[in-house]
Amino acid sequence: MALSDGHAGRSEHALLQVRPEVAERFAEVHPPLGAVAALAEANRCLYCFDAPCAAACPTHIDVPRFIKKISQDNLRGSALTILDANILGASCARVCPVEVLCEGACVFHRYNQEPIHIGLLQRHAMDAFFQDGAVLPKKSSTEHTGRVACIGAGPASLACAAELRLRGHGVKIFERQELPGGLNTHGVAEYKLRAVDSLREIEMIRALGVEFAFGDEIRGEAALAQLDKDYDVIFIGVGLGEMRRLSISGEQLSDVRNALEFIAGYKTGGNVRVGRRVVVVGAGNTAIDAARAAKRLGAEEVHLLYRRGSRQMAAFEFEYEDAKREGVLFHWHTQPTAIHATESGEGIAAVECRRVKENESGSSAMEFLAGSAFRIPCEMVITAIGQSPLLELLKSLRGVKLEDGRVQVERATGRTANAKYFAGGDCVNGGREVVDAVADGKRAAVAIASVLEKANVRGSHVQS
Ligand SMILES: Cc1cc2nc3c(=O)[nH]c(=O)nc-3n(C[C@H](O)[C@H](O)[C@H](O)COP(=O)(O)OP(=O)(O)OC[C@H]3O[C@@H](n4cnc5c(N)ncnc54)[C@H](O)[C@@H]3O)c2cc1C
Structure with missing residues (x-):
């Protein structure tokens, strides 16, 4: 792991403090499929033309297509199909509640049969991709001059940043913690997604040329004014804040x-x-x-x-x-x-x-x-009675509208009431799943790229 540029904090070594006996107790709940089992499972798929599984995925991964590629022993092609829709396809394969998303929509339910194990097949393709060096092809050979700042290094910002880099835009992510990944690294149960696997995926995004600043909390008017000056567009992917308090006596006790x-x-x-x-x-x-x-x-x-x-x-x-x-x-x-x-x-x-x-x-x-x-x-x-919104920061974002502590955006683009600010993930939806944050981040990136490219043609700036 080489998440080092502008990195004032810790490295992957800190994670090794998790003792081996703990790693054993947090063994994965869904162990990976072997090659033969994956092939058999892929061949069970009916490749439905209307793909209810893909429709049920917030990032609309082309599920029949990636499974077909597994059946043809084209694991890289399969992984690239997944990544084209969802850059965090490796972590989503592990953390997604597939029972209520893609697998929940599988037609086999109608015949009282086991749904296709889409999550495990996705993981099979993604694991092979990472074993192979995880090199992503670029979507555009043009380098643009536009610069985007993302606040927070959770799934929403990571998806936004990766898509912008793939399209040739400059992006820097500002993260208050010392490690990236947001709740993927710090919150999702270890038996679903190990912190090291979250960091491995982020290393792939860093290798695209996304810059990171760690231990860098954006707060207060001066910091925001500086971002406003230095960047063309700002993406807000700050997630939610602290857990709500019980407000009962004894809550101050250290345990x-x-x-x-x-x-x-x-x-x-x-x-x-x-x-x-x-x-x-x-x-x-x-x-x-x-x-x-x-x-x-x-x-x-x-x-x-x-x-x-x-x-x-x-x-x-x-x-x-x-x-x-x-x-x-x-x-x-x-x-x-x-x-x-x-x-x-x-x-x-x-x-x-x-x-x-x-x-x-x-x-x-x-x-x-x-x-x-x-x-x-x-x-x-x-x-564990829910997280409260990061009101102090959100209220200081000039011209950005909030409702019940959630950032208000135009659904199709993630654009806020201030044309220079876009937002996505938990700070917009109030707390859903990783895959929803990824979908928001990518949608916003596509809209931001279009804004930047139009501004570039006109030789103008994005106005607040
Ligand atoms: C305990 C827990 C378990 C979960 N398990 C699952 C699961 O199994 N499957 C699933 O799909 N979803 C799960 N979720 C939900 C999922 O993790 C979130 O929906 C997702 O991480 C949201 O992504 P995000 O990028 O919006 O926010 P986050 O992941 O919260 O990332 C936001 C980032 O912004 C940073 N930040 C905040 N303010 C600032 C600032 N001012 N300056 C700089 N950086 C800042 C934060 O430090 C953080 O790194 C879980 C959530 C929790 C709380």
Whole structure:
């Protein structure tokens, strides 16, 4: 890994702090297909002319085409078909909830048969591409003079930057952290995507000529004014901010962690400490990931609390089933009301909870059942009740409109109310999947390239 230009921070070596026994516990949930199995699976595909799988993919990868190429033993051709639509095709093959996207749309469901394992086939082609050196052909031999700044090095900005470079535009990504990849590197469960695999993919994008500045947080009017002066267009791919707080007593205790810190801690920080008994608060995919990680790191009991019922939880059904299988205990209609410290005041002794009256109306009103208070003894609490938007930064972007903390854009182009700013990913959609961020980034890049090329012909500048 040579992510070094302008790189004030750490290198891949920091990731090696993840101990070997931890790597073992985070073994991939979907191991790769062997060559023979991949060929057999590819030959099972019906290559539907209307390709419902491709329509269900936010980046519209031509699924029948890439699978056909695998069946013809043309793995590079297959990978290039994937990459043409989705530059993060390798990580998406691992992290996409294929059950509700491409594989969920496979026609085999109509005949009560196993859908084609599209995710595993995509991974098969992408793994071969990386083993072969991961060299991408350029889309344009023309070098343009336009310069674009991307704020944040998550999937949205990476997809935007790669597409612009492939079209011959200059791009620099500014990232506040010391490693790129956003949640792909720091947030997605290690048993789906290893941080090193996320970085390997970004190295391919860097090799296109995308520049990076790490440890460089863009904040305040002066920094934005400088970007405005130095760049023709700015892409906002900052994702979301901190986890929301529970706002209950005891939350300040040191073993109350938020899920993002906890996951990033074991993935890239070498912090694998976990309580013997852990309480996770929340029932989205992040809560499930944190609960399953706590189990893998050695917690004997993991309790997950959610104030509503199983039908209202935000996590995917298949993630919930996996967590149950791994022994996570679910407490529905349960709200934590306080976190109690041990007698010495140093650690956590228990979480105090109350049962919540069932409320199917969807309103957020909460009524506790009388006499329902109880305690769950534990040593660690992990909060996962959603991320809040990065309001301070977003509000300082001149002329950019927000609604409920989300950047407002024109859907087809990612253009904001200020013609010089484009945006995509979680900061626009409020938090979805990696593949949605990639789709946004690429769509914006195509629109930005068109704006830059028109401005170039006219010899003018993009006006705010
Ligand atoms: C715990 C967790 C697990 C997930 N698991 C999955 C999964 O399994 N599959 C899936 O498809 N999706 C998953 N997601 C969702 C997915 O990770 C996100 O939708 C996706 O990463 C969004 O990409 P993004 O580029 O918009 O934002 P991010 O990935 O959040 O990247 C934003 C980047 O911007 C940087 N940044 C922010 N502000 C500034 C600033 N002012 N200056 C410079 N840099 C800045 C941040 O440090 C970050 O690196 C998960 C999310 C979480 C929280």
